[in-house]
Every structure is written in structure tokens, then in C-alpha cells.
Amino acid sequence: MDEYKYTSAAIESGADGAAVVNVRDILFKREFRAACERNSCGKYGKCWMCPPDVGEIDEMINRARGYRHALVVQSIGRLEDSFDIEGMEYAAKRHNSIIQTLAAELDSMPGDSLKLGAGACRVCERCARADEESCRNPDKAIASLEAYGIAVSELSKTSGMNYVNGPNTVTFFGVFLFK
Numbered sequence: 301m302d303e304y305k306y307t308s309a310a311i312e313s314g315a316d317g318a319a320v321v322n323v324r325d326i327l328f329k330r331e332f333r334a335a336c337e338r339n340s341c342g343k344y345g346k347c348w349m350c351p352p353d354v355g356e357i358d359e360m361i362n363r364a365r366g367y368r369h370a371l372v373v374q375s376i377g378r379l380e381d382s383f384d385i386e387g388m389e390y391a392a393k394r395h396n397s398i399i400q401t402l403a404a405e406l407d408s409m410p411g412d413s414l415k416l417g418a419g420a421c422r423v424c425e426r427c428a429r430a431d432e433e434s435c436r437n438p439d440k441a442i443a444s445l446e447a448y449g450i451a452v453s454e455l456s457k458t459s460g461m462n463y464v465n466g467p468n469t470v471t472f473f474g475v476f477l478f479k
Contacts, residue, residue: 306371306406306476313402314394317374319459323367323477327454332446333357341419348428348435349421349443360448367414367477372459373402379468388470395472396422399442402476407439412479416450417442418472445475 303320310318336344336351343350354360375398377391399417406413421427423440435441445452452473456463465471 309405310373314398315373316376317461319372321370321458323370325458327451328361328449329451330357332449336446343420347420349441354443354447357449364448367479369478371476373474374461375472376465377470391470399474414477415442416445416475419444
């Protein structure tokens with residue numbers, strides 16, 4: 301795997317950090333799915349890429365472990381202060397845009413990949429799940445790291461990136477898994 305090609309693509313897509321790690325070094329924990337099941341973000345049962353619809357946790361962990369390499373992508377949003385909700389929303393949208401841009405580029409490369417992002421899928425303005433319809437963009441849809449039981453704070457250490465990047469910042473991660 302040409303690590304430079306993948307990390308360069310991430311940085312060119314707007315990421316603040318990128319690293320390639322072995323999937324075997326990623327910590328998966330069933331407990332991280334509990335945040336989804338508690339509906340912490342309000343998307344439980346409302347998004348095809350979120351629990352319970354995305355699949356059972358053991359199935360997701362086994363699927364992810366079937367890949368060999370992971371491109372870890374980080375974006376850091378700058379905030380006016382710790383109460384800057386608009387800044388946090390902007391940073392989340394920016395991160396989603398980076399992940400979508402990178403996903404489109406990586407899809408053009410040979411090989412199977414699995415795309416995971418921060419929080420619920422945001423490919424569509426309104427998820428078809430809300431209308432009890434099938435996913436409109438299954439090839440572009442992105443499940444969350446938490447839905448797959450990935451310990452993001454540990455992932456940041458494994459990839460050599462900071463989980464917390466100082467006061468008045470918010471940090472997001474995404475992962476692209478490759479065989």
C-alpha cells in the first residue's frame with residue numbers, strides 16, 4: 301500500500317492530519333456502540349447508517365477486521381470559545397465535506413474500501429430512513445466509527461494524532477479501511 305498516496309490525498313482534500321495504520325492495531329469495543337444505543341446524537345433508528353439498521357455490533361467489528369489497512373483522517377475546527385455551537389456545526393460540516401471529497405477520490409482507486417465517519421451519515425440532507433424508504437445513496441453512505449465500535453481516542457494514539465487539540469477546538473476523525 302502506498303501510504304504517501306493515501307495520506308497526500310487526505311491532506312489535499314482538506315484534512316489536518318492523516319496516517320495509515322494496520323487494522324489489527326485498531327481497538328474495537330462493543331461498549332462504544334452503547335452511545336449509539338442511548339441515542340446520544342438523536343439518530344438511533346433515524347439513519348440507515350446508524351444502529352440498529354447498520355447491523356449488529358459483532359458483525360460490524362468482524363467486517364472491519366476483514367480489512368488490512370486503515371487511512372485515519374483528522375480535521376480540527378477552531379472555535380471562538382467552548383460555547384461556539386455554530387463553530388462546532390461548521391467544523392462538523394467541513395469534516396463531512398472532507399470525508400465525502402476523499403471518499404469520491406478513493407472510490408476511483410482500485411480495491412474494496414469501507415468508509416467510516418464522525419457521527420451519523422450526512423450524505424443526504426434528509427435520510428430516506430425518515431420516510432421509510434431505502435437508502436438513496438448506498439454507495440456513498442458512511443457509517444460512524446462508533447457504530448463499528450471503534451475507540452476513537454485510542455485510534456488517535458495509534459495514528460499518532462491528538463484527540464484533543466487545545467482550547468477552543470473540536471476534532472473529528474474518519475477512517476477508510478482497505479484490503
